[in-house]
Structure formats: structure tokens, C-alpha cells
Amino acid sequence: MTPNQRTIAKPISFEGVGLHTGQPCRVEFRPAPADSGIRFVRLDLPGAPEIPVSPRYACADTEEMRRTILKSGDAEVHTVEHILAAAAGLEIDNLVIALTSKEPAEPRDGSAAPYVRMFQEAGLVDQHVPRRYFRVSEPVRYEENGVVLVGLPHDGLRITFTIEYDDAYLGTQHATYDIDRDVFIREIAPARTFVLQRDVDALRARGMILGGTLQNAVVVQPTGILNQEPLRFDNEFVRHKILDFIGDLYLLGRPALGHFVSIKSGHATNVRFVQRLAATERPEKAGRAGKGNGARGASGARKSLQLDINAIMKIMPHRYPFLLIDRILSLEENRVVGIKNVTINEPFFVGHFPGHPIMPAVLIIEAMAQCGGVLLLNSSYQPKEKLVYFIGIDRAKFRKPVRPGDQLRFELKLLRLKSRICKMEGKAYVDGDLVAEAELLSSIVDRDS
Numbered sequence: 001m002t003p004n005q006r007t008i009a010k011p012i013s014f015e016g017v018g019l020h021t022g023q024p025c026r027v028e029f030r031p032a033p034a035d036s037g038i039r040f041v042r043l044d045l046p047g048a049p050e051i052p053v054s055p056r057y058a059c060a061d062t063e064e065m066r067r068t069i070l071k072s073g074d075a076e077v078h079t080v081e082h083i084l085a086a087a088a089g090l091e092i093d094n095l096v097i098a099l100t101s102k103e104p105a106e107p108r109d110g111s112a113a114p115y116v117r118m119f120q121e122a123g124l125v126d127q128h129v130p131r132r133y134f135r136v137s138e139p140v141r142y143e144e145n146g147v148v149l150v151g152l153p154h155d156g157l158r159i160t161f162t163i164e165y166d167d168a169y170l171g172t173q174h175a176t177y178d179i180d181r182d183v184f185i186r187e188i189a190p191a192r193t194f195v196l197q198r199d200v201d202a203l204r205a206r207g208m209i210l211g212g213t214l215q216n217a218v219v220v221q222p223t224g225i226l227n228q229e230p231l232r233f234d235n236e237f238v239r240h241k242i243l244d245f246i247g248d249l250y251l252l253g254r255p256a257l258g259h260f261v262s263i264k265s266g267h268a269t270n271v272r273f274v275q276r277l278a279a280t281e282r283p284e285k286a287g288r289a290g291k292g293n294g295a296r297g298a299s300g301a302r303k304s305l306q307l308d309i310n311a312i313m314k315i316m317p318h319r320y321p322f323l324l325i326d327r328i329l330s331l332e333e334n335r336v337v338g339i340k341n342v343t344i345n346e347p348f349f350v351g352h353f354p355g356h357p358i359m360p361a362v363l364i365i366e367a368m369a370q371c372g373g374v375l376l377l378n379s380s381y382q383p384k385e386k387l388v389y390f391i392g393i394d395r396a397k398f399r400k401p402v403r404p405g406d407q408l409r410f411e412l413k414l415l416r417l418k419s420r421i422c423k424m425e426g427k428a429y430v431d432g433d434l435v436a437e438a439e440l441l442s443s444i445v446d447r448d449s
Contacts, residue, residue: 001156001180001255005093005131007031009123014114016105019079019193019217020067022210025101029122032094034129035427035434037253038087040070040077041098048098049075053084055278056431058251058271066208068248068267078103081267082193085247086115088255089184090124093131110192110216112243116185134432136258140280142273147265149273154259156180161242162263167196168222173238179246188246190232191239194218197226245270252278253432278431305331307374315377316370317387317447321347324367325410328374334414336375340367344404359402364436365393368426371410372440376422388422392441400435402428408435420444 013028032039038053051057051072059069067079083104087095089112097104107114140151160176177183195209197219203209209217218236219226233239241262248270249256256277265273307315307328316323330337342359349357373388402408412426421443428436 001131002091002126003130005034005127005129006091006124007033007094007127008092008119009125012118012122014105014118016108017211018101018103019106019110019211020208021078021101021103023101023103025099025103025105027104028098029118030096030098031125032096034094034127035132036094037433038084038092038095038097038250040080041096042075042077042102043098044100045075049073051075051077052253052433053080053251054253054431054433055251055271055275056433058275066203066267068244068251068271076102079106080104081244081247082107082112083115083247084250085243086112086119086189088246088250089179089181089189090116090119091131091181091255092119092124093254094127106211106216108215110218111240112189112247116189132254132432134252134254134256134277136256136277138280140273140277142269142276144269144272146263147269148261148263149265149269150261151273151277152259152261154257157256158259159242159245160259160261161238161245163238163241164264165196167220169224170196170220170237173235175235175238175242177242184246187233188239188243191236191243192216192218192232193240194220194237197221241265248274307331307378312374315374318370322366323370324363325370325374328371329409331375331378334375336371336410336412338371338374338410340408340410342402342404342406342408346404349404357404359406359408361398361436364398364402364408364428365396365438365440366390367408368410368412368428368436368438369440369442372412372422372424372426372442375412375414375424376442376444387445387447389443389445390440391443394439394441396436396438398436400430400433402430402435406430412440415439 008029008031011028011030013026015026017024040051041048051070057070057072059071068081070077070080083097136151136153142149157179159179162174164172177187195217214227245262248267251274309326312325312328324340325338326341328336328338344357348360348363352358352360369390376388377386409429410426412424415425416423424440426438426440427434
């Protein structure tokens with residue numbers, strides 16, 4: 001795995017029709033800045049609304065949707081799984097995908113290989129910012145109507161998948177792959193989407209697979225396949241299910257590290273599993289996908305501490321209603337990660353704004369600064385004798401509103417500490433989406449002065 005975030009070097013586009021809608025669509029892939037993630041843009045809608053790739057925008061309310069859907073407000077994007085799988089497989093972290101319809105054009109062969117070739121043609125560039133991974137730290141299990149999905153801790157991405165169909169030809173297939181870029185390109189990306197012949201008429205009657213052909217899908221009948229091209233692999237069907245799962249897993253908005261086991265899952269259950277993952281485990285920012293986020297010992301790994309609210313109150317002078325940090329997840333020599341749980345009971349929601357509660361941007365920055373204050377007061381100075389004064393803000397940007405129910409994750413790193421003046425870079429995330437960022441200037445003073 002590459003240690004740094006990547007995007008494509010130049011825009012690249014293609015045209016075709018959507019697999020389910022059968023409607024024409026022009027797709028343009030564009031480079032995107034570091035830490036911006038993957039975003040779809042609906043060029044055909046007023047204002048060209050953006051839909052970030054995130055569990056919060058993924059739809060999972062349809063049992064037989066047969067595709068992965070993202071929705072933000074009135075804007076929707078359908079059948080995103082193959083594009084996301086290709087981006088995940090090529091380790092692309094930041095990308096803009098501009099569409100002229102709600103469903104991207106399906107590649108001519110129904111696999112992710114054409115997307116891979118397009119990304120390779122556009123070129124990939126290192127953005128010199130460490131990748132942030134989503135690490136499964138404890139078992140996570142999801143079951144529903146005979147479908148089982150499990151996430152287990154693992155230093156890498158391993159996928160074990162079982163499919164089982166009531167069809168004489170398709171039957172049961174099982175496979176396990178340790179996924180890296182080469183394995184994805186060679187073993188997974190070429191696997192094509194498939195459909196049972198007996199389901200074709202019913203699906204089309206429901207307005208689905210209207211763009212499907214024998215060129216972009218494998219049609220399965222009890223005695224074999226209808227396509228002239230033979231199967232690309234003996235187990236092509238389970239490989240394509242793994243392809244779909246990789247795309248759905250990338251809804252996390254960052255590469256995942258874990259061993260994922262699936263028995264008979266589809267897009268709807270994949271999405272619900274990903275949403276459960278997002279709710280039970282926080283993403284981490286890391287320069288490499290390996291072991292070692294614990295305390296520094298004989299091995300030389302860097303020291304990392306966690307603080308609950310009681311420990312925070314021993315360091316920080318703030319108290320209710322102006323203590324805006326709930327927990328410190330990681331405290332190192334020059335870096336801190338903390339969280340703020342935003343609830344409707346916050347006193348500022350009484351007037352900001354009634355009926356449309358949004359956390360004030362200045363308080364997001366204040367919470368960010370308090371998180372940085374924990375780092376400063378805990379590292380080199382006695383907290384009972386010192387205070388941190390917030391004296392300046394540079395390059396502040398507020399990208400998305402923060403609402404009740406959100407959990408703010410602050411990541412700050414020390415840029416400079418000279419005498420008693422400190423400069424930090426801070427970023428705030430909700431569900432992996434960047435919502436605010438700023439450079440903060442602080443002064444450390446004696447409490448009695």
C-alpha cells in the first residue's frame with residue numbers, strides 16, 4: 001500500500017449508457033486536493049450539487065436495489081460500486097466524478113477493468129499527505145435473513161466471500177483474496193457483473209438493467225452462459241461479488257484494514273454493514289498500513305495516550321458550558337486527536353438557529369483549539385500553572401455544517417513552538433468528511449499573570 005494519499009494527474013472522461021437506467025451519461029474524472037475524499041457531482045442538476053462518498057449518504061432501505069446508491073438532499077447517484085472499487089483498488093483517495101445523469105455510464109464489458117485503464121491513462125500522483133485508514137480493531141458482525149458479514153482485525157485487506165444460488169450452473173462459490181493493487185488489477189477488476197436469465201424480464205419490468213447487454217453482463221442459465229465470450233475465471237461470479245464488496249467498503253471514505261467475511265451479501269446488506277462499521281470504529285490517520293499505534297516501548301513505536309473527560313478536566317481549566325472536548329483518542333509528542341459529541345442539548349442550539357440547529361463555526365474552531373490546548377498543557381507545561389491563550393487564526397475554512405448527532409473528530413499537529421508561541425494545523429471531520437480546517441496560533445502564559 002502507498003503511504004501517501006493519491007489522486008489522478010489529469011482529467012479524463014468517457015460516454016456511454018447506465019446499466020440500469022439505459023440513459024446516456026458523460027463521466028469525467030477530475031483530480032482533487034488531499035483530504036477532500038471522493039465526491040460525485042451532478043452536472044445536470046441546478047447548482048451542480050456534490051454528493052460525498054460517505055456512509056451517511058449511502059441508501060440501504062431497498063432489499064433488491066442491486067446497486068449502490070448515494071443521496072444528498074434531492075441529488076442521487078446510482079450504481080457507484082464499480083467506480084469506487086476501481087478507485088479503492090488503485091489506491092486513489094481523492095477524486096471528483098462529474099456526471100450528466102444520475103447513473104454513470106457502464107463500461108463496455110461490465111467489469112471495473114475499463115475504469116482501471118482510464119485511471120492508469122490519466123496517471124496517479126502522490127499528494128505528500130499521509131493516508132488515513134479505517135482499521136477494524138475488534139470483531140464487528142452483521143446478520144440478516146441468512147446473510148452474514150463479519151469484520152476482523154487484520155494488518156491489510158483480506159476478503160473471504162461465499163455465494164450460494166439456487167441455480168444448477170451458478171451454485172456455490174467460495175474465495176479468499178489478500179487485496180493489494182496488483183491482485184486487484186489482475187484477479188478482481190476483470191470479473192464481470194452477472195444476472196440469472198430467469199430474472200431478466202422481471203428486472204426490466206421494474207425499470208432495471210435497461211442498459212444491460214450480452215457485452216456488459218454475463219447472463220447465466222442452468223446449462224451455462226449465453227455470452228459468446230467464455231468466463232474469464234472459473235470462479236468469476238464470486239470474484240465479481242468481491243469487486244462489488246470492495247466498492248461498497250470504500251463508502252467508508254478511506255481504505256479499510258481488516259479481514260472481511262461475507263456469506264451471500266449484496267449491496268443493501270453491504271451498505272448496512274459498512275454503516276455499522278462506521279458507527280463502531282473511528283477512522284485513523286496513518287502514514288502506513290501496519291502495526292504500531294500504541295505506546296512507545298523497546299520497539300521504538302511512538303507514544304500515544306488516551307484521555308477521558310476526567311483526565312481532560314485535570315489539564316484544561318474550562319468547564320461547562322464551555323468545555324468542548326469529550327475525549328482524547330490519541331496524544332503524542334506533536335499530535336493530538338480528540339472528539340466532541342454534538343447533541344441537541346448544547347446551549348448554543350437555543351439560538352443558533354431555532355428549528356435549524358447548526359453548530360456555530362467559531363465554536364468548532366474553539367473546540368479545535370481546546371484539543372490543541374490539551375496537547376500543549378500535557379506535553380511540556382504544568383497545567384495547574386499555565387494557560388493557553390488563543391491569539392490567531394489563519395486559513396480557516398468551513399466546508400460542511402455540523403448538526404446535532406454528529407461526532408466531531410479533531411486532528412491537530414504541531415507546526416512550530418518557539419518560546420511561548422505555538423502554531424498548529426487543525427482539521428475537523430464528521431464521518432470521515434472534512435468539515436473545517438484552520439491554522440491556530442496560541443500563546444502559553446502563566447496562570448497568575
